[in-house]
Amino acid sequence: MVASIEDVARLAGVSIATVSRALRGLPDVASSTRDRVLAAANELNYVASPFAARLASGRTTTVGLVVPFVNRWFFAEVISTVESELRTAGFDLLLYNLGDEEGRARFFDVMPMRKRVDGVLVASLVLDDDEFKALTALNRPVGLLGLERSGFLSARIDDVAAARNAVDHLVGLGHRRIALIGGDTDDPMAFTPPLRRLEGYRAALRTGGIEPDQALERLGYFTVDGGRAAARELLTAADPPTAIFAESDEMAYGALRELHDAGLRVPEDVSVVGFDDQPLSELWRLTTVRQPVADQALDITSRLLTLLAEDELDGDAVPRDPGVVLPTEFVVRGSTGPAPA
Template identity: 80%
Template sequence: MVASIEDVARRAGVSIATVSRALRGLPDVATSTRDRVLQAASELDYVASPFAARLASGRTATIGLVVPFVNRWFFAEVIDTVENALRRAGFDLLLYNLGDAEGRARFFDVMPMRKRVDAVLVASLVLEEAEFTALTDLGRPVGLLGLQREGFLSACIDDVGSARMAVEHLLGLGHRRIALIGGDTDDPMAFTPPLHRRDGYRDALQSAGIEPDPDLEHLGYFTPEGGRDATRYLMSLPEPPTAIFAESDEMAYGALRVIRGSGMRVPEDVAVVGFDDQPLSELMDLTTVRQPVADQALDITTRLLALIAEADDGATRDPAVVLPTELVIRESSVGAARTD
């Protein structure tokens, strides 16, 4: 039978509160009393409950992670990285998957993590002022992954600049009719990549003296099926694109399947560039923008833990960290340069 703290208190002849203070090493316990408690605990093989110790310290040893989705590659990578980092630090992860607009509204209205976490990490959500206020009112450190906000810790990439880099690569190969397969910028979940990567795409075209054509922008919803359907539409245009920039590798996979399945050549007839550099992208010879998802998640988690522990007085000195991306050039884009 496992001994309880009550058993230790009875064996030592002291109160439960005294046992708790003695085992935690607090100074307001006489040396003789502490020795008696430690001896009793040893004789009974008593092991203090980690949960009880957390309550006694005023901390939960838990960080809340808020994500708009769990079934997409980016967020799966974030969850895995954060959970592993917290486990190594002796912390737990409390995951909140908002799922849809109703779930999001309910979360920020109720704030169910209140008093249950030591810090909050929000991944890739465009937050409204009322939502920032709700997070601030928790009185806990808040980290932002994928966006920046003055006064908050953050880790992200430059989505606008990265998308511009991808499109400039296609422009440099001679392409002028470049399509965009992207996410829904009107999605009520309002996560950041569709907004920023579209801006980068348009910026690159305009800088090259090309006016963006609305007919060349089509939704792919960050899925292979969406990329497939978008590509079918784009290739049915009277003047189809010679190149496609997809805001995610999943959508690029769908595009490649349609192009190759219709007998066209990649990249000679249509070049394709994705975004993420997921594990399958090398196998599919996909040119893509490599983003360090795990590095972003680990960076912000580490700094949140430092704030909780108050072990790093520089944790907030440089609250915004922007990690670099890299254009990985493969066969899906590097055919002969175009002159048309």
């Protein structure tokens, strides 16, 4: 016959609640009592039910991850890293893919993760005040990946500075007609890179004495096809660019393909810079910004788990060092060179 927690409590001469606290390693149990409970559990070969433990503690050992998309490289990297770190810690992942504007509105209106998770991670979403209020109302620790907000854990890169470095490189090579292929800053999904990388691009131009020209800014929608279409439009302009800064490597790949098909040489005729340093970027010889996607996801997940553990012990855990900014690296390869004479 399988022993129950009631059997352990009876043999140890303590309450069921004390057995639960002792077996979970909580600090409010005397060492002598804990030893007695452990001895009784060992004698009865008692194995605690994870489901029962969750019910007793009010914990779900589950963390929710909210992403705007699942079919893009950045978010695939985030999901994989978060799931692996949670699994190692004995936690489950509950993934919420918002997908579109309607899905986003429904999620923050209903908040389907209520009472289903111990903590929440939000990846690369620009949240408004009402959405932050909805997250706060969950009364669960929240970690933000790719953005920051006072009172929340966060891990991100400095997208503005990284984009400035990329465009500074092109300005330093003598380019004056520098185009941008980016994301839609008016996209209702409002994820963070398009806003900040555009800001960095324009700031670098002004610092270099170049007035930004919106005729050189094209939408590539963070896809290869979008980058190719944007490059095609730029090349048909009366005064086409001599350099292109793409806000993602996928868009840069599309631009490189279009330049090749147009009979233009890279970098002799047009230089190209990407952003991310995806695995294929080295094969394309693409100059790009290397961002530590997995490191960001690992950092925010591990700190959220630490906060959950502290909260279970003292019931009043407070985030320490809530905002972390991880460094990027500018990687120069063969897709950039001096501006053509």
